[in-house]
Amino acid sequence: MLINKGFSPKREQGDKSRIPPGQYKTDDFPVLSLGPTPHVDTKDWSLRVEGLVEKPQKWNWDEFAKLPHEDVVRDIHCVTKWSKLDSRWRGVSLDYIMKEVGVKSEAKFLIAYSDDGYSTNIPLEDIVGGKAWIATSYDESTITDEHGGPARLLIPHLYFWKSAKWVAKLEFVASDAPGFWEVRGYHNHGDPWKEERYS
Amino acid sequence: MSPWLIGTLISSKMVAENVKSLTFEVPEWLGHKTGQHCDIRLTSETGYQAQRSYSIANAPVAGSKLIEFGVQLLDNGEVSPYLWNLALGDKIEIKGPLGGHFIWSTDMPGPLVLIAGGSGIVPLMAMLREHVAQKEKITESTRDLVLLISARTKEKVPYYIELEEYKNQYPNIKIFYTLTENTPAGWTGFSRRVDKEMLAEIVTGLLDKMPMTYICGPTGFVEAVANTLVEIGINPHSIKTERFG
Numbered sequence: 001m002l003i004n005k006g007f008s009p010k011r012e013q014g015d016k017s018r019i020p021p022g023q024y025k026t027d028d029f030p031v032l033s034l035g036p037t038p039h040v041d042t043k044d045w046s047l048r049v050e051g052l053v054e055k056p057q058k059w060n061w062d063e064f065a066k067l068p069h070e071d072v073v074r075d076i077h078c079v080t081k082w083s084k085l086d087s088r089w090r091g092v093s094l095d096y097i098m099k100e101v102g103v104k105s106e107a108k109f110l111i112a113y114s115d116d117g118y119s120t121n122i123p124l125e126d127i128v129g130g131k132a133w134i135a136t137s138y139d140e141s142t143i144t145d146e147h148g149g150p151a152r153l154l155i156p157h158l159y160f161w162k163s164a165k166w167v168a169k170l171e172f173v174a175s176d177a178p179g180f181w182e183v184r185g186y187h188n189h190g191d192p193w194k195e196e197r198y199s
Numbered sequence: 200m201s202p203w204l205i206g207t208l209i210s211s212k213m214v215a216e217n218v219k220s221l222t223f224e225v226p227e228w229l230g231h232k233t234g235q236h237c238d239i240r241l242t243s244e245t246g247y248q249a250q251r252s253y254s255i256a257n258a259p260v261a262g263s264k265l266i267e268f269g270v271q272l273l274d275n276g277e278v279s280p281y282l283w284n285l286a287l288g289d290k291i292e293i294k295g296p297l298g299g300h301f302i303w304s305t306d307m308p309g310p311l312v313l314i315a316g317g318s319g320i321v322p323l324m325a326m327l328r329e330h331v332a333q334k335e336k337i338t339e340s341t342r343d344l345v346l347l348i349s350a351r352t353k354e355k356v357p358y359y360i361e362l363e364e365y366k367n368q369y370p371n372i373k374i375f376y377t378l379t380e381n382t383p384a385g386w387t388g389f390s391r392r393v394d395k396e397m398l399a400e401i402v403t404g405l406l407d408k409m410p411m412t413y414i415c416g417p418t419g420f421v422e423a424v425a426n427t428l429v430e431i432g433i434n435p436h437s438i439k440t441e442r443f444g
Contacts, residue, residue: 002205002292004241006284009249010277022240022250024277031418031442034300036425036435081250117436146422184299197238198201198297 014085018075020192023083031146032080033165034180038116040166042150047134051111051172054102061150064136067092067100072133074156076163077192089154091135094127097170107172111179112153115166120179121188122155122162124172131157134167159190159197203240204228206266206293208285214269215350215357218318219283220256222267225293231259233325234302234413234441237266237295241278251278254322254415254441255296258329266293269357271318301413301441305333309409309437310343312402314393314424316416320348320357322441323413330372331365343408345373347401349393349420351380375401393420395427406432415441 014025042061050056059067072089094110103124110122126132135143135154143149148165155162161181182188187196206223214220236254257267273279285291303311303326311330313323327346333339350356356376366374377389377397389397402410412433414421421442429435 001242002290003244004281004291005244007241007243007249007281008245009243009247010275011249022248024249031422033440033442035438035440036429037422038435080252146418181300185297198294 026082037146048169049101052104052107057101076156079159079197089135090137091133094132106174109176111171112164113169114164115168118180120164203292208289216354218271218357228264231296232302233329234322235296235298237293240292256321256324258332269321301439305338309411310405312410312412313346314414315348316420319416347375349377412438418442
């Protein structure tokens with residue numbers, strides 16, 4: 001490893017047990033997206049759940065609001081190097097959604113699709129057991145357009161590109177299908193603690 | 200996983216009062232596409248590491264081992280002051296090229312519209328330089344290229360001299376500046392924040408030709424410009440964005 005003589009930390013380094021390697025702590029909430037920010041009105045929003053499921057579902061905004069929501073406080077990590085601690089969300093657990101639709105045993109992966117053509121792939125073991133939500137609230141408020149509102153996927157233990165903004169469809173599939181960034185040089189899995197940034 | 204490569208600083212020059220162009224020689228460099236970036240990593244003697252992303256400013260040249268970054272000095276920055284103080288021959292760790300979306304090549308059809316907020320011009324410089332380098336190709340001799348750069352002052356417009364050269368030399372390259380803080384005497388460019396009227400003016404005559412648009416700059420800038428271009432009638436799918444800060 002190269003040592004850069006005279007280089008010394010200037011930023012607050014934060015708690016090493018919470019800031020993964022190569023990340024720095026920020027109190028802001030930066031934005032990363034591939035094009036113009038779509039505006040999705042709640043009256044036009046719906047979430048479809050399909051693929052290898054017993055009962056495909058489609059919830060509109062009002063129906064989705066009636067599903068059991070839970071508060072989620074988690075650290076989030078963006079591949080562009082920022083980490084934000086204790087971010088506060090509210091949403092519906094993927095465990096609940098998977099039970100509602102009856103995910104078949106052949107399903108091994110979730111492909112999440114956004115309204116702007118974005119997609120991302122996640123192995124099922126990364127979304128079961130209280131690890132993933134469809135978030136409809138951030139910091140006790142609605143989620144703004146640029147942060148993926150009105151609803152986005154939330155999978156805080158993976159780099160945040162896996163937490164698809166403007167989520168519109170969840171598809172359960174048997175074989176993996178790399179998504180938008182995953183075919184453009186980003187890691188297929190994206191664990192920040194293993195620094196799985198790039199393929 | 201792409202490995203960390205060693206880059207040696209071989210050239211350093213100011214391209215604006217707050218932006219330094221740093222060129223590194225990377226023996227193991229395998230080439231890049233215009234618009235891509237690198238991660239750079241600094242390691243202190245105590246083992247502390249910091250990583251940041253920097254866009255590549257130079258156009259790709261087959262077999263070249265050189266990569267140029269345009270580094271803006273940030274107040275209270277951790278990495279940029281260190282990079283600014285590097286001496287020729289100093290080494291840093293570099294990973295790349297990275298990014299497969301915010302890229303442009305001469306194979307892509309349509310006019311090229313480049314809009315930069317400050318040092319967001321760096322990846323757009325790679326595109327502009329690629330266009331100029333391939334001028335003899337039919338795709339580029341006939342392509343319309345428009346670049347708009349917003350900066351606080353003229354002294355903070357990165358690569359100003361080079362931009363002026365292209366503007367004066369090539370009739371189908373149009374360069375627009377807008378200065379948001381103060382303007383020198385006799386300034387003929389824009390002098391306000393980017394707005395709808397300005398964007399409509401720079402893309403005059405291009406809307407029907409299906410332009411490809413690349414926007415890079417601070418988040419608020421990119422957000423405002425992208426939304427306004429969509430309002431003007433540019434297809435959202437033809438707009439690619441890269442944001443920082």
